[in-house]
Amino acid sequence: MVRRKMKQITSVIVSTFILVLLILCPHKSAVMGEETKLQPQLHKIILSNSPEGISPGTIRMNHGDTVVWYNTGEEPVVILFLKELGIVCSPIINFYADLSGAYKTQAIPRGGTASLCFIRQGEYEYKVKRVVQKDKEKPTEHILKGTVIVEEQ
Numbered sequence: 001m002v003r004r005k006m007k008q009i010t011s012v013i014v015s016t017f018i019l020v021l022l023i024l025c026p027h028k029s030a031v032m033g034e035e036t037k038l039q040p041q042l043h044k045i046i047l048s049n050s051p052e053g054i055s056p057g058t059i060r061m062n063h064g065d066t067v068v069w070y071n072t073g074e075e076p077v078v079i080l081f082l083k084e085l086g087i088v089c090s091p092i093i094n095f096y097a098d099l100s101g102a103y104k105t106q107a108i109p110r111g112g113t114a115s116l117c118f119i120r121q122g123e124y125e126y127k128v129k130r131v132v133q134k135d136k137e138k139p140t141e142h143i144l145k146g147t148v149i150v151e152e153q
Helices: 002-024
Strands: 042-047 058-062 066-071 077-081 089-093 095-097 103-105 113-117 122-132 140-151
Touching: 042 058, 089 095, 095 113
Parallel strands: 042 066, 058 140
Antiparallel strands: 066 113, 077 103, 077 122, 089 113, 095 103, 122 140
């Protein structure tokens, strides 16, 4: 009786693990002669003091790819996603999720980075906030918008 219960529990655990792997690591059918999933790619976005401020402003990628934001500007920046991302791949660098599932960074200093790996298909807008203070003037907040588009392979 106990042995049968252990087999059932083990079967459920193994089935759940396989299901999670299939969801997180989708692949195309080898039977149909299609290619398997490509290796995840790394995409870089530069945050600068230029008028554009975000380069590239829109990035297209496959799910499972990672985006790294690199701050080359003089002042720290904060990145805030406007839409819930849900679960993302790990490791997550300098981002945290609030209770609604939206991701945000702490202040990223000059030369600092933040990164996220996306697993859900969709279009995700984000804001980059930079507080600029020249001499003794009142600080001004510059807000720029960018977009990450996650596509299926």
